[in-house]
Amino acid sequence: MPDxxxxxxxxxxIICIGVIFDLFGVLGLVRLPDVYxxxxxxxxxxxxxxxGILFGVFVYSGFTSMGFKAILCAIxxxxxxxxxxxxxxxxxxxxxxxxxxxxxIDLYQEDKELQK
Amino acid sequence: xxxxxxxxxxxxxxxxxxxxxxxFTNIPFNYKLINVLLFCSLFILIRVVKGPxxxxxxxxxxxxxxxxxxxCAILAIALDRSYFIDIGIAWGLQSFIGALALAKFLxxxxxxx
Amino acid sequence: MKTETKSRIVVFFLSLLVWILITMVFxxxxxxxxxxxxxxxxxxxxxxxxxxxRKFHLxxxxxxxxxxxxxIWELFKANFNVAYIVIHPLxxxxxxxxxxxxxxxxxxxxxxxxxxxxxxxxxxxxxxDVDNQILYVHWIDVKFTDIEQTTEFIGGRFEKxxxxxxx
Numbered sequence: 225m226p227d228x229x230x231x232x233x234x235x236x237x238i239i240c241i242g243v244i245f246d247l248f249g250v251l252g253l254v255r256l257p258d259v260y261x262x263x264x265x266x267x268x269x270x271x272x273x274x275x276g277i278l279f280g281v282f283v284y285s286g287f288t289s290m291g292f293k294a295i296l297c298a299i300x301x302x303x304x305x306x307x308x309x310x311x312x313x314x315x316x317x318x319x320x321x322x323x324x325x326x327x328x329i330d331l332y333q334e335d336k337e338l339q340k
Numbered sequence: 341x342x343x344x345x346x347x348x349x350x351x352x353x354x355x356x357x358x359x360x361x362x363x364f365t366n367i368p369f370n371y372k373l374i375n376v377l378l379f380c381s382l383f384i385l386i387r388v389v390k391g392p393x394x395x396x397x398x399x400x401x402x403x404x405x406x407x408x409x410x411x412c413a414i415l416a417i418a419l420d421r422s423y424f425i426d427i428g429i430a431w432g433l434q435s436f437i438g439a440l441a442l443a444k445f446l447x448x449x450x451x452x453x
Numbered sequence: 454m455k456t457e458t459k460s461r462i463v464v465f466f467l468s469l470l471v472w473i474l475i476t477m478v479f480x481x482x483x484x485x486x487x488x489x490x491x492x493x494x495x496x497x498x499x500x501x502x503x504x505x506x507r508k509f510h511l512x513x514x515x516x517x518x519x520x521x522x523x524x525i526w527e528l529f530k531a532n533f534n535v536a537y538i539v540i541h542p543l544x545x546x547x548x549x550x551x552x553x554x555x556x557x558x559x560x561x562x563x564x565x566x567x568x569x570x571x572x573x574x575x576x577x578x579x580x581x582d583v584d585n586q587i588l589y590v591h592w593i594d595v596k597f598t599d600i601e602q603t604t605e606f607i608g609g610r611f612e613k614x615x616x617x618x619x620x
Contacts, residue, residue, distance in 0.1 A: 290422035306571035
C-alpha cells in the first residue's frame with residue numbers, strides 16, 4: 225500500500241462502505257419474493273451504495289473537476305432512481321403482476337375495484 | 341430448506357471474498373473493489389435470466405444501470421482520468437429514460453402519449 | 454419583474470457556476486463557451502425552475518438544511534434495515550399496500566414527498582391520487598392498516614418540513 229494522505233484514506237473507507245451496501249442490495253434482489261419487495265431493497269441499497277462511492281470519490285480527489293462531477297452525479301442518482309422505481313411499481317401493479325402470498329393487505333387493489 | 345440454501349450462498353460469497361482479497365496479493369486495491377461490483381452484476385444477471393415476470397427483468401436492468409455508475413467512479417480514481425464520471429452521468433441518464441420507457445410499455449400505453 | 458424572467462436569470466447563473474466547477478479551466482475561451490452554453494440553457498429551459506411568487510426567506514433555507522439532515526439520517530436507517538432483512542436466514546417480511554393521506558398540493562412538493570418516502574425505511578410509493586390527496590405506499594413490514602396511524606407514522610416525518618419549504 226503506497227503512502228496516502230488522510231483525505232484519501234477517508235475516501236477509501238467511504239468507497240468500501242458503498243461497495244458493501246451495493247452487495248447487500250443485490251442480495252436482496254436475488255432473495256426477496258416478489259417484484260415490489262425486490263424493488264424496495266434494490267433501489268434503496270444500490271442507490272445509497274453508488275451515491276456513497278461517488279461521495280468517496282469526491283472526498284478522495286478534493287475540490288477538483290473530478291470531485292465536482294462526482295457530486296453532480298450523486299445528486300442526479302438520488303433524484304432520479306426513486307422516480308424510476310415508482311414508475312416501475314405502478315406499471316407492474318396495473319399490468320396485473322401478483323403480490324406474494326405473505327401479503328397482509330392490498331388497499332390499492334380494493335380502491336381500483338371500487339372505481340370500476 | 342431455506343436455511344440450507346442461505347448457508348450455501350454464505351459459503352459462495354465468503355469464498356469469493358477470500359479469493360479476491362486474500363489469495364491474490366499482486367492486484368491493486370481499486371481493481372479488487374471493481375471485482376466485487378462485477379460479482380454483484382453476476383447476481384443481477386441471475387435475476388434477469390430467471391425472473392418469473394417481465395417486471396423483474398426491468399427492475400434488474402434498472403439496478404444494473406445504477407451499479408455501472410459505481411464501477412465508472414472507481415475506474416476514474418484507478419486510472420486518474422476524470423472523463424469516466426462523464427460516462428457515468430450519461431449512462432445514468434440513459435438508464436433512467438430507458439426504465440421510464442419500459443415501464444410505460446409494461447403498463448400498456450403507447451410511447452408518445 | 455416577472456417570475457419567468459427571474460427564473461431565467463437564476464438558471465443562467467446556476468448553469469454558469471456548474472460549468473466553471475466541472476471544467477476548472479480559468480481561461481477566456483473556456484469562459485466564453487460557458488456563457489454561450491448557459492444562455493442556450495436559460496433560453497430553452499429557463500422558465501421551469503421557479504414557478505412560485507413567494508419571496509426569498511431566510512427561514513426556508515434553514516428548513517431546507519434541516520430537511521437534508523433528516524433525509525440523510527433516514528437513508529442510513531433504511532439501509533441498515535434492508536441489510537438486516539437481507540442477511541436474516543428466514544426473511545422477516547410482512548408486506549402490504551397501505552394508504553397515506555397528505556395535505557400537500559403542489560406538484561413539486563408531492564414529488565419530493567414521494568421520493569423521500571421511497572428512500573426511507575421499508576416504504577415505496579406506488580401511486581398518487583392527486584384529487585383525493587392520497588398516496589398508496591408499499592410497506593415491507595406492515596404495523597397498522599388504519600389510515601390515520603399510517604399517515605402519522607410514514608408521512609409525518611417529512612410533511613411539515615416540506616410544507617414549509619414548498620407551499
